[in-house]
Amino acid sequence: MKKNLKTELTEVARKAKIACGSLALLSAAFKNAVLKDMAAALLSKKSVILKANRKDISLAKSKGKAFIDRLSLNALRIKQMADSLLDIAKLKDPVGEVMRAWDTPGGLSIQKVRVPIGVVAIVYESRPNVTADCIGLCFKSGNSVILRGGSQALNSNLAIFNCLKEVMQKHNLAEGAINLIATTNRQAIDYLLKLNDYIDLVIPRGGEELIKKVVSSSSIPVIKHYKGICHVYVDEEADLNMAQNICLNAKLQRPGVCNAMESMLVHRDVAARFLPGMLKKFREAGVEIRGCAFTQKIANSSNLVRRATEKDYRTEYSDLILSVKVVDDLDAAIAHINEYGSHHSDSIVTDNNNSAEKFLKQIDSACVYLNASTRFTDGGQFGMGAEIGISTDKLHARGPMGLEELTTYKYLVYGSGQVRV
Amino acid sequence: MKKNLKTELTEVARKAKIACGSLALLSAAFKNAVLKDMAAALLSKKSVILKANRKDISLAKSKGKAFIDRLSLNALRIKQMADSLLDIAKLKDPVGEVMRAWDTPGGLSIQKVRVPIGVVAIVYESRPNVTADCIGLCFKSGNSVILRGGSQALNSNLAIFNCLKEVMQKHNLAEGAINLIATTNRQAIDYLLKLNDYIDLVIPRGGEELIKKVVSSSSIPVIKHYKGICHVYVDEEADLNMAQNICLNAKLQRPGVCNAMESMLVHRDVAARFLPGMLKKFREAGVEIRGCAFTQKIANSSNLVRRATEKDYRTEYSDLILSVKVVDDLDAAIAHINEYGSHHSDSIVTDNNNSAEKFLKQIDSACVYLNASTRFTDGGQFGMGAEIGISTDKLHARGPMGLEELTTYKYLVYGSGQVRV
Numbered sequence: 001m002k003k004n005l006k007t008e009l010t011e012v013a014r015k016a017k018i019a020c021g022s023l024a025l026l027s028a029a030f031k032n033a034v035l036k037d038m039a040a041a042l043l044s045k046k047s048v049i050l051k052a053n054r055k056d057i058s059l060a061k062s063k064g065k066a067f068i069d070r071l072s073l074n075a076l077r078i079k080q081m082a083d084s085l086l087d088i089a090k091l092k093d094p095v096g097e098v099m100r101a102w103d104t105p106g107g108l109s110i111q112k113v114r115v116p117i118g119v120v121a122i123v124y125e126s127r128p129n130v131t132a133d134c135i136g137l138c139f140k141s142g143n144s145v146i147l148r149g150g151s152q153a154l155n156s157n158l159a160i161f162n163c164l165k166e167v168m169q170k171h172n173l174a175e176g177a178i179n180l181i182a183t184t185n186r187q188a189i190d191y192l193l194k195l196n197d198y199i200d201l202v203i204p205r206g207g208e209e210l211i212k213k214v215v216s217s218s219s220i221p222v223i224k225h226y227k228g229i230c231h232v233y234v235d236e237e238a239d240l241n242m243a244q245n246i247c248l249n250a251k252l253q254r255p256g257v258c259n260a261m262e263s264m265l266v267h268r269d270v271a272a273r274f275l276p277g278m279l280k281k282f283r284e285a286g287v288e289i290r291g292c293a294f295t296q297k298i299a300n301s302s303n304l305v306r307r308a309t310e311k312d313y314r315t316e317y318s319d320l321i322l323s324v325k326v327v328d329d330l331d332a333a334i335a336h337i338n339e340y341g342s343h344h345s346d347s348i349v350t351d352n353n354n355s356a357e358k359f360l361k362q363i364d365s366a367c368v369y370l371n372a373s374t375r376f377t378d379g380g381q382f383g384m385g386a387e388i389g390i391s392t393d394k395l396h397a398r399g400p401m402g403l404e405e406l407t408t409y410k411y412l413v414y415g416s417g418q419v420r421v
Numbered sequence: 422m423k424k425n426l427k428t429e430l431t432e433v434a435r436k437a438k439i440a441c442g443s444l445a446l447l448s449a450a451f452k453n454a455v456l457k458d459m460a461a462a463l464l465s466k467k468s469v470i471l472k473a474n475r476k477d478i479s480l481a482k483s484k485g486k487a488f489i490d491r492l493s494l495n496a497l498r499i500k501q502m503a504d505s506l507l508d509i510a511k512l513k514d515p516v517g518e519v520m521r522a523w524d525t526p527g528g529l530s531i532q533k534v535r536v537p538i539g540v541v542a543i544v545y546e547s548r549p550n551v552t553a554d555c556i557g558l559c560f561k562s563g564n565s566v567i568l569r570g571g572s573q574a575l576n577s578n579l580a581i582f583n584c585l586k587e588v589m590q591k592h593n594l595a596e597g598a599i600n601l602i603a604t605t606n607r608q609a610i611d612y613l614l615k616l617n618d619y620i621d622l623v624i625p626r627g628g629e630e631l632i633k634k635v636v637s638s639s640s641i642p643v644i645k646h647y648k649g650i651c652h653v654y655v656d657e658e659a660d661l662n663m664a665q666n667i668c669l670n671a672k673l674q675r676p677g678v679c680n681a682m683e684s685m686l687v688h689r690d691v692a693a694r695f696l697p698g699m700l701k702k703f704r705e706a707g708v709e710i711r712g713c714a715f716t717q718k719i720a721n722s723s724n725l726v727r728r729a730t731e732k733d734y735r736t737e738y739s740d741l742i743l744s745v746k747v748v749d750d751l752d753a754a755i756a757h758i759n760e761y762g763s764h765h766s767d768s769i770v771t772d773n774n775n776s777a778e779k780f781l782k783q784i785d786s787a788c789v790y791l792n793a794s795t796r797f798t799d800g801g802q803f804g805m806g807a808e809i810g811i812s813t814d815k816l817h818a819r820g821p822m823g824l825e826e827l828t829t830y831k832y833l834v835y836g837s838g839q840v841r842v
Contacts, residue, residue: 021759021783104804108793117815118785200815221642221816242838249840338442360833362442364539372529372836381841382832383525394538394621394829395642396817408815411803412781415793417663419670420802 005183009191013198015176016119016144022174024116024142028093030171031140035089037167039082042132045163046078052159053128060152066256070126071153081132081160084386088136091385094404095142109414114407116142118200121192122388123148123214125206128156135164135178137388141406144177146199148192150206151184158182193218203401205389208316223397225389227316228258228344230374233333233359235350236267240274242371243349247278249373250347252285256318258390259345259377263313263323265333271298271326279305279324287320294326313340330355334362341365344392345374366392366399426604430612434619436597437540437565443595445537445563449514451592452561456510458588460503463553466584467499473580474549481573487677491547492574502553502581505807509557512806515825516563530835535828537563539621542613543809544569544635546627549577556585556599558809562827565598567620569613571627572605579603614639624822626810629737644818646810648737649679649765651795654754654780656771657688661695663792664770668699670794671768673706677739679811680766680798684734684744686754692719692747700726700745708741715747734761751776755783762786765813766795787813787820 042049053073060071097114104110120143124130131147138145149157161180168177181188193202193214202222204214215222232250234243250261266274275298279289283304290308291299299305305324312323313336327333337346347369348359356370367377377400379387384402391397397405463470474494481492518535525531541564545551552568559566570578582601589598602609614623614635623643625635636643653671655664671682687695696719700710704725711729712720720726726745733744734757748754758767768790769780777791788798798821800808805823812818818826 021785025782102804104797104802106797106802108797110803216640219637221814223816239838245838245840253841361446364442365831367832367834369834370836372834372839373841375841376525376527376529376834376839377832381525381527382531383523393642395644398829399832408819410786411788411798411820413788413790413793413797415791417660417666418793418797419666420674420794420796 005185005188006191009181009188010195010198012146012176012179012181013119013192013195016146016179017176017198019174019176020116020118020142020144023139023144023177024095026142031093032089034167034171034173035085035136035140037170038132038136038164039085039089041163041167042078042082042085042160045159046075049073049078049156049159049163050075052155055155056153063152067126067152071128071156073128073156077129081129084129084133085136088140088386088403091140091403093140094407099409106418107416108418111412111414112409113412114404114409117406117408119144119146119198120406121146121148121199121202121220123189123192123202123204123206123210125150125210126153128153128160130205131157131160131180132164133386134388135161137386137403137406139177141403143406144179146179146181146192148181148189154182154184189214190217193220196220203389223391223395223401224393225258225401226344226392227342228260228390228392229262229314229316229340229342230259230344231263231265231337231341231346232261232374233265233327233337233346233348234267234270234274235330235348235352235355236269237352237355238267238270238274238349239351240270243274244278244281246347246349246371246373248281248285250375251282251287251322253373253375255320257375258316259374260318261322261374262316263325263340265336266324266326267330267333268294268326268328271295275299275324275326282322285320287322289322289324291324292326295324316342330358334359338362338364342392344390345369345377347372347374366390426606426609427612430602430609431616431619433567433597433600433602434540434613434616437567437600438597438619440595440597441537441539441563441565444560444565444598445516447563452514453510455588455592455594456506456557456561458591459553459557459585460506460510462584462588463499463503463506463581466580467496470494470499470577470580470584471496473576476576477574484573488547488573492549492577494549494577498550502550505550505554506557509561509807512561512824514561515828520830527839528837529839532833532835533830534833535825535830538827538829540565540567540619541827542567542569542620542623542641544610544623544625544627544631546571546631547574549574549581551626552578552581552601553585554807555809556582558807558824558827560598562824564827565600567600567602567613569602569610575603575605610635611638614641617641624810644812644816644822645814646822647765647813648763649681649811649813650683650735650737650761650763651680651765652684652686652758652762652767653682653795654686654748654758654767654769655688655691655695656751656769656773656776657690658773658776659688659691659695659770660772661691664695665699665702667768667770667792667794669702669706671796672703672708672743674794674796676741678796679737680795681739682743682795683737684746684761686757687745687747688751688754689715689747689749692716696720696745703743706741708743710743710745712745713747716745737763751779755780759783759785763813765811766790766798768793768795787811
């Protein structure tokens with residue numbers, strides 16, 4: 001049985017590799033037509049998809065409310081999935097772009113050209129919309145995709161996948177172009193992550209546990225979309241009204257996402273003026289505060305502000321909880337963020353240009369903000385269109401990862417008989 | 422003892438991480454001045470370095486001639502190391518380059534800016550010049566570097582390292598900026614490759630064994646500089662004189678390097694015209710031919726052409742041996758190269774534009790050539806300057822990897838109080 005699963009997965013990956021040769025050659029116009037057909041198919045198969053989703057939900061009843069919410073589909077969410085495919089159709093096709101072209105003194109003409117990566121495997125958790133999004137993004141960027149979703153969403157994922165697969169077949173696209181591993185056997189991931197002869201890139205999307213598991217067992221390169229421990233630092237020269245607006249937005253606009261603020265740092269010299277009003281606003285919004293001794297002192301009651309532990313400053317709450325720390329100066333803020341943060345998105349609020357430049361230069365994060373909420377870190381807000389995730393890695397792709405980041409390049413060298421002397 | 426080594430390596434990596442914060446801020450002019458001082462220091466310490474090298478050579482007497490050659494330094498080679506540092510000083514500093522800048526409809530100003538990767542570890546074998554090259558390239562690109570060279574070159578590497586370290590100290594550069602792991606304990610590599618909290622990238626340079634070991638035991642992202650099984654395909658519409666020149670050059674100009682031709686493919690319809698003269702030239706040059714049945718038939722004597730095995734077509738000889746295969750058509754050539762090659766450098770010789778375009782598009786290699794020798798794949802020939810290696814990976818860097826490929830990017834987002842609605 002185990003052996004069969006391994007053989008089966010190898011065969012899936014091998015076919016995906018074969019398919020990507022032809023995917024790389026498709027024109028943008030053709031790919032866009034297929035994406036539009038996919039969007040239409042999702043809408044026309046709505047009832048089938050919702051029926052499959054109800055099955056998943058009834059099996060997951062024992063899970064928490066947040067889990068059920070992530071898992072649940074409805075007419076609006078299916079419309080959003082279809083719209084997302086239409087948006088991908090509108091994005092510029094990165095494949096074939098000449099990134100640079102030059103001639104060598106010896107008369108060679110060199111072009112650095114954008115090409116698909118090849119086969120991308122995506123390991124994700126309970127959101128079924130990821131299935132359609134990833135198929136759309138990988139197809140548009142010319143990559144074969146192998147999806148392995150959460151077992152609780154299997155029926156929903158299969159219904160979405162089968163609907164899109166039919167469209168691929170109608171257009172005579174290679175069999176291995178899109179793939180869903182439809183088994184709940186947990187060993188499937190382990191097998192998949194060793195198929196480095198066929199799979200070029202693995203993208204895990206989900207909680208810390210999932211990502212750690214993928215990183216530790218993969219022999220294929222992984223781009224991590226890891227936790228977001230994002231900070232806002234309120235400088236001594238901050239506009240304190242602006243700071244309050246930004247902090248409220250960064251924490252509350254959508255507390256469960258990776259670019260929400262988890263930790264607020266405040267310069268010692270403005271703490272007494274800034275914190276009381278700020279903490280009051282947070283309390284009114286139902287946010288639990290975990291602060292340093294200085295924060296507790298200013299809050300004037302340790303009942304209202306729990307003492308933050310070392311661990312708090314390293315925690316992504318994804319919830320209505322905020323850690324707060326008063327720091328001595330800008331250097332201390334920078335050191336804290338680089339040490340405790342997750343290199344995702346961090347913001348400084350200040351009117352001092354020098355402090356701003358220092359922060360922007362020295363913070364080692366994918367996105368560093370001046371006087372703005374960290375909530376802007378995403379492909380749509382950045383104008384890149386739909387994203388396959390937000391990379392907290394430094395290699396290949398950093399920050400929002402869209403179509404362009406799903407490509408690599410090769411050098412085409414045009415000669416007329418040149419040999420090396 | 423084991424514990425001490427682990428603690429010691431962790432401390433080296435931690436200091437390297439701290440140092441990269443300040444390296445990232447250095448100006449190009451300052452870095453270039455340091456590089457020039459380094460070059461001068463290598464020349465002035467020539468006798469010390471040569472003495473250390475003689476010690477290594479006397480300890481390595483039992484090794485083969487090729488090994489001793491790679492290990493050996495002399496006045497010319499030290500001059501070349503110094504020149505290489507001067508060349509690096511002349512290259513454009515990639516750090517701080519604004520790769521793209523745009524404004525969002527909401528009034529945010531976004532800059533995508535090139536920044537150093539952080540800490541780069543390089544694991545290499547017996548060539549001592551790698552020590553100076555890697556220090557120069559990493560320093561210029563703002564990265565801290567941790568070097569782990571082959572144990573047979575330890576005395577030479579230490580002499581070079583100490584010489585350059587002195588220059589760094591003279592300029593008050595952070596202690597952790599350049600590091601050499603000066604132990605012959607083989608476990609050092611295993612420990613090093615698990616320090617993913619501090620090291621951002623590992624680059625192995627050396628033979629297949631070394632690279633496999635690094636890939637299998639690293640929890641840090643690795644960019645491989647793997648074997649080069651490079652092909653020249655002689656098409657049915659090739660200029661056969663040009664083809665002969667290119668094949669001779671690709672095989673013979675420097676047979677031991679990764680971009681030399683290991684396998685020659687010939688279209689069936691020109692095999693009878695092309696092969697006899699070509700094989701004669703190769704024989705005169707002392708090249709052993711391992712061919713398919715068709716090649717043997719044309720050579721008219723299986724004594725002269727040994728039958729190639731499956732394994733031959735997957736072998737990087739790095740020597741005066743060549744595998745030859747007659748193929749039915751262009752598609753068969755492309756399929757063979759993508760299946761048996763190492764995705765490094767492959768060339769087609771043809772006068773037919775359609776065949777050329779098909780080959781350039783469908784060959785899945787870092788560098789794909791038309792009517793030119795594969796020997797041009799290197800940073801110097803491509804006009805990128807010195808290289809840290811030639812990547813056969815697809816992620817982050819592909820092909821010659823120079824200063825730019827030793828950087829990543831981050832997004833700087835300038836706002837004026839923007840919050841997300």
